[in-house]
Amino acid sequence: MKQDINIVRHSLAHVLAIAVKDIFPIVRLGMGPAIENGFYYDFETVGDKQITESDLSKIEERMKEIISSNRFFEKMNISRKEAEEIFQKEPYKLELLSELADDEITVYKTGEFYDLCKGPHINSTEEINADAFKLTKIAGAYWRGSEKNKMLVRIYGYAFETKDELDNHLRMIEEAEKRDHKRLGKEMDLFSFHPEAPGSVYWHEKGVILWDCLEKFGQSIRKKYGYIKIKTPQMAKNGLWVTSGHWEHYKEDMFIFNIDDETYCLKPMDCPFNIQIFQTKQRSYRELPIRYTEIGHVMRNEKSGQLNGLFRVREITQDDSHVFLTEDQIEQEISNLIKMIQEYYNALNVEPKFFLSTRPDDFMGEIATWDKAEEDLKRVLAQNGIENYGLKDKDGAFYGPKIDVNISDALGRSWQVATIQLDFQLPGKFNCEYIDESGERRTPVMLHAAIFGSFERMIGILIEHYAGAFPFWLSPVQIRIIPISENFIDYAKEIEKRLKMFRIEIDTDNQTIGKKIRAAEMEKIPYVLVVGEKEKSNNTVSVRKRGQQDLGEMSIEKFIEQEDLLK
Numbered sequence: 001m002k003q004d005i006n007i008v009r010h011s012l013a014h015v016l017a018i019a020v021k022d023i024f025p026i027v028r029l030g031m032g033p034a035i036e037n038g039f040y041y042d043f044e045t046v047g048d049k050q051i052t053e054s055d056l057s058k059i060e061e062r063m064k065e066i067i068s069s070n071r072f073f074e075k076m077n078i079s080r081k082e083a084e085e086i087f088q089k090e091p092y093k094l095e096l097l098s099e100l101a102d103d104e105i106t107v108y109k110t111g112e113f114y115d116l117c118k119g120p121h122i123n124s125t126e127e128i129n130a131d132a133f134k135l136t137k138i139a140g141a142y143w144r145g146s147e148k149n150k151m152l153v154r155i156y157g158y159a160f161e162t163k164d165e166l167d168n169h170l171r172m173i174e175e176a177e178k179r180d181h182k183r184l185g186k187e188m189d190l191f192s193f194h195p196e197a198p199g200s201v202y203w204h205e206k207g208v209i210l211w212d213c214l215e216k217f218g219q220s221i222r223k224k225y226g227y228i229k230i231k232t233p234q235m236a237k238n239g240l241w242v243t244s245g246h247w248e249h250y251k252e253d254m255f256i257f258n259i260d261d262e263t264y265c266l267k268p269m270d271c272p273f274n275i276q277i278f279q280t281k282q283r284s285y286r287e288l289p290i291r292y293t294e295i296g297h298v299m300r301n302e303k304s305g306q307l308n309g310l311f312r313v314r315e316i317t318q319d320d321s322h323v324f325l326t327e328d329q330i331e332q333e334i335s336n337l338i339k340m341i342q343e344y345y346n347a348l349n350v351e352p353k354f355f356l357s358t359r360p361d362d363f364m365g366e367i368a369t370w371d372k373a374e375e376d377l378k379r380v381l382a383q384n385g386i387e388n389y390g391l392k393d394k395d396g397a398f399y400g401p402k403i404d405v406n407i408s409d410a411l412g413r414s415w416q417v418a419t420i421q422l423d424f425q426l427p428g429k430f431n432c433e434y435i436d437e438s439g440e441r442r443t444p445v446m447l448h449a450a451i452f453g454s455f456e457r458m459i460g461i462l463i464e465h466y467a468g469a470f471p472f473w474l475s476p477v478q479i480r481i482i483p484i485s486e487n488f489i490d491y492a493k494e495i496e497k498r499l500k501m502f503r504i505e506i507d508t509d510n511q512t513i514g515k516k517i518r519a520a521e522m523e524k525i526p527y528v529l530v531v532g533e534k535e536k537s538n539n540t541v542s543v544r545k546r547g548q549q550d551l552g553e554m555s556i557e558k559f560i561e562q563e564d565l566l567k
Contacts, residue, residue, distance in 0.1 A: 009034035073121035181463035199314030206476035232273035289325035310460030409465035421448035484532035
């Protein structure tokens with residue numbers, strides 16, 4: 001019978017703990033779950049002997065010996081007292097044990113090794129393919145994820161059903177490291193990070209060019225669909241967040257400070273501010289839908305251990321939109337947002353995949369309202385020909401269900417990007433109103449939407465998706481002109497003027513032509529134009545296209561036309 005790979009991975013975590021205990025007998029055990037593509041186990045090292053990367057091969061070899069010895073995983077239900085005796089030298093296990101309500105405790109015994117665990121596990125280690133797992137790295141991890149607790153040593157491993165699957169995954173990881181946006185961002189001079197501003201990005205000139213291209217394109221789409229550009233403050237008194245419900249649900253993730261005995265917050269999201277603009281005057285049904293959009297700068301107090309390049313930052317820039325509308329406008333407005341998303345991602349040459357995120361456990365409002373909102377979203381997805389959408393159960397916002405959008409990059413990794421959230425709650429909490437056809441006061445519905453989420457995360461995804469080799473329209477430098485010698489710098493400048501519609505650099509460094517071309521290749525520049533005596537005499541350029549050999553000598557007009565660079 002084929003084993004569930006996650007059960008195998010969990011069992012391998014126990015085998016890892018046994019191997020580490022054999023080699024480092026006085027370590028203390030943390031926890032060891034299965035995770036995506038593998039497993040890990042946390043340990044506290046005691047004394048001078050530390051576990052390092054150089055020990056991984058030795059630990060892995062010991063794991064294979066344990067696997068070949070065919071040890072059984074025996075489930076045992078024992079008394080609390082027995083469990084306390086077994087784990088008397090394991091303080092982390094005793095802490096977990098103290099939080100269990102039942103007097104009957106489940107443990108697993110593998111040889112002489114015991115672990116506090118509900119399982120399930122495989123029957124014996126012979127069911128593990130010893131060629132299909134590999135220990136990969138050591139990292140620090142706070143016990144139970146809290147910075148207030150002790151830092152433990154975490155050992156990670158990958159595990160699959162077959163060696164081929166493992167080898168394929170390792171090749172993908174190697175390719176992902178080549179595409180790492182943190183490395184490429186530095187090499188391409190796009191951005192940097194500095195310890196004085198953790199979780200915040202320093203954007204360099206070329207990074208700003210890339211940013212501006214995305215922002216300009218997004219604004220052109222939103223303008224086409226009738227969105228009004230606004231701008232809102234960076235902080236507010238906490239009462240605004242109490243009213244919205246964010247104080248209850250997101251207080252831990254907010255930056256909070258006091259001024260004149262009042263509590264203020266740096267803005268963690270834009271929606272309450274957009275509501276306040278809507279409320280500045282009496283609204284009529286004739287005005288609706290009102291579509292606001294802003295490039296919103298928000299601050300979220302992410303834990304330092306969770307920060308990860310552009311993917312997880314504290315200072316976040318969103319392409320945020322909020323629409324105030326009537327119930328009978330819901331389908332059309334969400335359909336428009338779906339079309340906007342499809343248009344945007346088609347231009348980036350990635351396919352959007354849609355998901356319905358449903359009512360979470362900590363929802364606000366009435367279940368009947370939620371059920372209606374979820375049915376509205378299902379109907380709009382079907383009307384737009386999106387039948388095979390995924391389901392993210394209980395992953396909606398606390399104020400409403402949503403349509404989330406994921407994209408897959410060149411390595412097949414899935415990333416959540418856009419979102420469309422249907423909100424029947426916040427307008428009522430802020431007493432938003434409009435006057436309907438009968439002169440009655442009504443509460444509008446509200447849509448929260450972002451076409452690509454955050455600029456930071458999207459740029460990080462695109463860097464890794466394209467491995468830094470952006471499409472021509474997104475490339476910070478589109479063309480580099482290389483004069484063969486300083487005698488041809490003036491001709492290079494003439495070419496630059498004739499191509500002024502593009503982003504161009506002239507390489508005047510005192511290097512060989514070969515080194516200049518290699519530098520342009522390293523920086524992923526789409527086109528290199530080499531000019532010398534022959535090109536000057538013929539009023540031409542010699543063209544090299546990224547990833548290809550020479551395209552040969554041609555006129556400027558032919559260069560533009562044959563590649564259709566102006567489209």
